[in-house]
Amino acid sequence: MYTPIDIFWQIIKGKYKAKILIYLNERTLRYSIIRKKFAGASERILIKQLKELEKERLIEKKITGTKPPFKTEYKISNYGKTICPLLKQMWFWGEKHLQQK
């Protein structure tokens, strides 16, 4: 018996997803750039979470070039944009929480 917040949870669950969406909401990014932003993360996990976000249609991937080196760009979708105000509020709340400590 799933409530809507379980649905939300399913989609956003994952260590990097929220932050990926925030970054992509600012600008389109190539994979190599994303990887640098999440220097601590393993590629396996990063790719996995990018794929899941893509599957949920929150982000879009565009590949240029037919043979290596490839060039792939990740961008936020119109649908993905609808979740960003919410993510920003999480950000703000997190800031306030820090001040309280």
Added chain:
Amino acid sequence: MYTPIDIFWQIIKGKYKAKILIYLNERTLRYSIIRKKFAGASERILIKQLKELEKERLIEKKITGTKPPFKTEYKISNYGKTICPLLKQMWFWGEKHLQQK
């Protein structure tokens, strides 16, 4: 290197936490009632997440009685109330997401 959204994430991470807060925001609940609402969950996990929420001062626990049967009530704290509007928006977003499918 933690951003505020990582902080938020740390606090709300956990399968039942968001929903617990939403329930407690409506009314104070005894443990046995909470357990019924999360019929599928194991007690160990439920207790653990309640404790973590208590540790972060998002909820408060009050125990009545010195010998069994005890009576414990969980209620949301003033601080916990500040996060609920955000949780409700997650709920709404989840609803919309469902309609799209």
Added chain:
DNA sequence: CGGTATCCGCATTGATACTG
């Protein structure tokens, strides 16, 4: 460059039985 493949540790979750 942008991934996969493989292997692994560990935290989270879970089922069940027991207790103050």
Added chain:
DNA sequence: CAGTATCAATGCGGATACCG
């Protein structure tokens, strides 16, 4: 009634090497 204790399972996250 409101938990704890114990043990098992599973899946997330991570390190490293390799490939189209």
